[in-house]
Amino acid sequence: MRVQKPSTLSVVLRDIEILFCSDSSCNEKFEKNAYKIFFESFQMEISGFKSYLIESIDSSVTLGRFTMLQMLIISNNVYWTLLRKSKKKSFHLDAQVRDVYIKTLYAIEEIIDYCEPFSKEMVSLLPISDFKLSTLKVNYNSSLYELKTKFAISDIDHEVSEVVIYELKKLLIRKEITKIEYSYATELIACILKTEILDTSKIDNLLIQYEFNSNLFYDYFVKKHDSIINPDSSLHQHLDFFISMEEKLNTIRNYSNVYLYPNQKSILEMLKSFYKDKREAAIQRLEVRRAEVLDGKLLKDNEKLTLNISVSQFALLIRLIIDIGLLPKDNMRNTFNFFTTHFRTPSTAFISTDSILKKSTDVEFSTALKVKALLLDMVNIVNANHNASHYKQS
DSSP states (O other): OOOTEEEEEEEEHHHHHHSSOOOOOHHHHHHHHHHHHHHHHHHHHHHHHHHHHHHHHHHHHHHHOOOOOOOHHHHHHHHHHHHHHHOOOTTOOOHHHHHHHHHHHHHHHHHHHHHHSSHHHHTTTSSSSHHHHHHHHHHHHHHHHHHHHHHHHHHHHHHHHHHHHHHHHHHTTTTTBBHHHHHHHHHHHHHHHHHHOOEEEEEEEHHHHTTOOHHHHHHHHHHHHHHHHTTTOOHHHHHHHHHHHHHHHHHOOOOSSSSTTTTTTOOOHHHHHHHHHHHHHHHHHHHHHHHHHHHHHHHHHHHHHOOSSHHHHHHHHHHHHHTTSSSSSSHHHHHHHHHHHHHEOOSSSSOOHHHHHHHHSSSSSHHHHHHHHHHHHHHHHHHHHHHHTOOOOO
């Protein structure tokens, strides 16, 4: 039977609420008849309601979603009314009436499920009815128990197993859970359970691949990162680690388009951002260290005494001082290194120890003449200032 008028389904839903969601008691025989007659009529209209909903979805997804949300609200009201009546000691709920309640709830689910192939995305984003969820919870909790057992016998970090169990338990006590969220959770559990050898690295990767974007998991991952980094290692080692982690995250293939928390950021993107920030911070610190070293070197260079001679002349002077015995000949390299550390020439701030050692033996004739002139100037000054010109050294 095709439903021609859009108002027909709304009218039936209103009738369901009036008949099934009332807590008032009336004549039990009348109740039985009313429920039985209504459900027989409702059952005959189900195929028409299905056709109407498909037509509604084809013409307007918004209209189709609105209608199905109405059905879910009515389903939840019927379900909770049934539970209240079943627990109410002062009211006896007839078994036949209870049976009609259950059949009506199943009928509503049948209509909604029928529409899923025609608009999978829209239906997957609808909340699961409380009635359906009550049956799903049994299998879900059984899977969680199996998961907890697997974690207990696996070589994985206790902290991450606690986070996974906590978040997956919390999923079912949300105000509402959509079909796609429930599907996400069951797929993740199934994937972990079928992993033969489970360790911390594998569970971490799986949770990232399945967009397990829990803040607790993010905090756990960051804390674990801090414990991996050796505080005594160099900044270059830190930087290499951050780059390696970024490269690893870039190779991870996402298994899910759904997040554990749909309204939060992707865990993969959060971790990429974390390591990117760490990498950039390490680079900045390296630049600061380089600047510090350069500043220290400049300061050291500025503290050097400047000799108004060339490096070649300086090298020969040092060699002459050693040769006449004023400085020891042993460990000559250290002696030259001392002079290059504390002295400079006008044109050379940093004098290489190896270079000046070589220049002290490979002496050009012009250099020897210059040094000889310097030494004669010194002798002339001593003669002039200290009356030593008339005395010969014995």
